[in-house]
Amino acid sequence: SFNKFDLVSRSGDDKIIGTFFETFTPVIGGTGADEGRFIAYVTYTKGLGGGTGKYRQVVWRDRKTGETRLVSQGTNGVEGNQNSHAPAISADGRSVAFESYATNLTPDSNNVRDVFVWNYNTNTVTAVSENRGIEANSECFEPTISGDGNLIAFSSSADTLAPGVTGTSTVNVYLRDMQSGAVTLISKNEKDGKGGGGSRPSISEDGSRIAFHNYF
Secondary structure: OOOOOOOOOEOOOOOOEOOOOOEEEEEEEOOHHHOOOEEEEEEOOOOHHHOOOOOOEEEEEEOOOOOEEEOOEOHHHOEOOOOEEEEEEOOOOOEEEEEEOOOOOOOOOOOOOEEEEEEOOOOEEEEOOEEOOEEOOOOEEEEEEOOOOOEEEEEEOOOOOOOOOOOOOOOEEEEEEOOOOOEEEOOEOOOOOOEOOOEEEEEOOOOOOEEEEOOO
16 A cells, blocks of 8 residues: 555664665565565665675565565675665566675676676676676666566676777666676667767666667
8 A cells, every 4th residue: 555654674573774864775676466575775774684884785675574685795695895876676576786886796807886686586696797708897887677687778988898889988878688698789879880878778677678868
């Protein structure tokens, strides 16, 4: 019911509760009978999902069971060693894409903001802003995720992700297929295939359409 509230910035046992000032940018997922069941958000709150409160972390919660998990985690569940932001949740609520400055989520040596995706079933984080092992050489941000979590669009000023971009002075929109590993340049000029600039992508549930802002 729309006239009822559920505090989602809390631990599964209700012993830890975040305040208005510590938790922000929530996103909601779940379909059918599970409509609105899953929430992801950014928090400074110590203890939520196991975070220490030292950096901004992304946390996921199942409103039905109370299960709360740390999304921005690396190997063995260690929290991100820098701030994480901008969660985007799949329609089924089982995948969360986000951007992070952390360098310990996956092997990371480019020293810039990257896009990652967390999966509930495996409880692991995978790098999104790379092309078959080749890291982006500039900032990656603004993720948006398809309904099943397989397709993730994002913005980046890198020129190592796909053909058609030279230099790191212009932001473009890219699409990553998590199953195949392929990265496609979306904001390109149809005549020459070169990047035309773009940002703020939003992907449809089936992943077949991407809306974005173009500079030119």
